[in-house]
Amino acid sequence: MTAPAPRVALITGASSGIGHACATLLASHGLKVYGTARQAVSAPEGCTLLTLDVTRDDSVTQAVGEVLSREGRIDVVVNNAGYGLAGSIEDTSLDEARLQFETNFFGVMRVCKAVLPTMRLLQGGLIVNISSLGGAIGLPFQGLYSASKFALEGFTEALRQEVRPFGIHAVLIQPGDIQTRITQNRVRAQATGPGSTYQEHFEGALKVIEREEQAGIPPDAVAQQVLRLVMGRSFRVRYRVGRLSQTSSVAAKAILPSGMFEKALMSFYGL
Ligand SMILES: NC(=O)c1ccc[n+]([C@@H]2O[C@H](COP(=O)([O-])OP(=O)(O)OC[C@H]3O[C@@H](n4cnc5c(N)ncnc54)[C@H](OP(=O)(O)O)[C@@H]3O)[C@@H](O)[C@H]2O)c1
Numbered sequence: 172m173t174a175p176a177p178r179v180a181l182i183t184g185a186s187s188g189i190g191h192a193c194a195t196l197l198a199s200h201g202l203k204v205y206g207t208a209r210q211a212v213s214a215p216e217g218c219t220l221l222t223l224d225v226t227r228d229d230s231v232t233q234a235v236g237e238v239l240s241r242e243g244r245i246d247v248v249v250n251n252a253g254y255g256l257a258g259s260i261e262d263t264s265l266d267e268a269r270l271q272f273e274t275n276f277f278g279v280m281r282v283c284k285a286v287l288p289t290m291r292l293l294q295g296g297l298i299v300n301i302s303s304l305g306g307a308i309g310l311p312f313q314g315l316y317s318a319s320k321f322a323l324e325g326f327t328e329a330l331r332q333e334v335r336p337f338g339i340h341a342v343l344i345q346p347g348d349i350q351t352r353i354t355q356n357r358v359r360a361q362a363t364g365p366g367s368t369y370q371e372h373f374e375g376a377l378k379v380i381e382r383e384e385q386a387g388i389p390p391d392a393v394a395q396q397v398l399r400l401v402m403g404r405s406f407r408v409r410y411r412v413g414r415l416s417q418t419s420s421v422a423a424k425a426i427l428p429s430g431m432f433e434k435a436l437m438s439f440y441g442l
Contacts, residue, residue, distance in 0.1 A: 177203045179242045180401070181235070183225055183282060184252030186212045188351025189301060192394035193249050194218045200398060202247065205238050225252045225278025226270070235285035244293055245286050247401055250279040251301040253319075255353055257377055258360025259369040260314045267360050268315045275319035276326070283330065283341075291337045297406070298334075298341040299397055300327045304413065306345060307421045311440050312369075312376045328408060340406040344396055345421075347413020348387035375441040388413060 180197050184190035185206025194206040198217030206215050207223035214220035223234040238245055256263070256271040279300055290296030305313055306320030324343060331341040363373050396412050411418040424432050 177201050178246040178401075179203045179238065179244055180205065180247035180249065181238055181245050181282075181286070182206045182218075182249040182251060183223060183278070184208070185215055185218065185220070186210075187356075188353060189346065189349060189390045189393045190249065190251040191215050192390035193251065193397045196391065196394040196398050197247070197401060200401075202401070203242065205234075207234055207252070223252075225281060226273040228281060231278075231281040231285050235282070239289055245289060246295065247297045247299070248282060248286050249299045249301065249397060250282055252278055253301065255313060255316045255357040256360065257312055257316070257357050257373075257380070258363045259312055259367070259373055262362035262367050262369060262373075263315055263360040264362070267358070268318075271315045271358075272319050272322070275316070276322045279323060280326065287334065287339070290339050291334070294338040296334075296339040297400060298327075298330070298339065299400060300341065300343050301393070302327070302343045302345045302409070304345050304347050304411070304417060304421060306343070308424055308436070310380075311437070311442060312373050313380065324409075331406075331408065342400060342406050343409040344393060345409055345411045345418075346393050347411070347417030348383045349390050349393060349413070350385060350387040351390050354381050354384045372442055379440050383417075 180202045182190050182194045185194040186208035194204050194215040198204040204218040206218045207221050209224045221234045224230040253275045302323050303320045305317040306324045309317045327341050327343045393412050396410050
């Protein structure tokens, strides 16, 4: 009897952080993993690296086409590629905001549209969209980042209902602070800095944001959650991963009077 072919996974943003951890872990558990990055870097252990920029239609079509032509299927997609844009909403230009959405939101949509026809045909698949606790709570000076993740939350809630009849599952993971290169890769809106009315509050809040990220849990915690999903059979809408003090803030938002919750959040960010 021949062994069944390994399941095939596509993981965006596998050059670093959460995507890298997911790629390495899934490969070590027998999946055939294709990780992606915008530039040719060394592949995570046991994986094949493809170049992919999620902001470009042609790049997504080409990378997904490459996996399909080699494997004939994609069973698992982890939409992980993303970055943080920091700055007050007033200091953020529309172009900076659009680019944040092109990556964190439309990038996911592009990949979903590219993989769904084959998943439908094969009557199965798992799509894991990496959101954020910032997709459940609007974070000051990360307003556009939060907005892109809130959009991803609504998108995924809708998507999972549409694709379930075809045996496809879509889920969200909401990580709290995870120690990755998200801190170094963060883009600051150009108008932050000297001359901005918000500068003092912004710099203070950014220090808190960076401190929390650098004290965050390792990205492997998110990868372990992805692995549980890959190996599992039932799929909730969302899974939170992080320190309890952070993940419980979503419950606190639901339970506490809104003014009280907001006051606590503002005080946390020094506002
Ligand atoms: N770290 C946290 O605390 C945290 C918390 C909640 C949610 N998240 C989410 O987790 C995901 C991964 O972030 P991370 O923390 O692992 O950060 P990271 O270490 O900075 O990794 C980000 C990855 O995204 C890729 N990427 C960025 N822009 C891209 C684009 N246009 N096209 C393709 N790939 C792109 C990067 O690849 P290249 O630059 O090499 O192309 C890199 O591999 C993001 O969606 C982030 O919002 C992170």
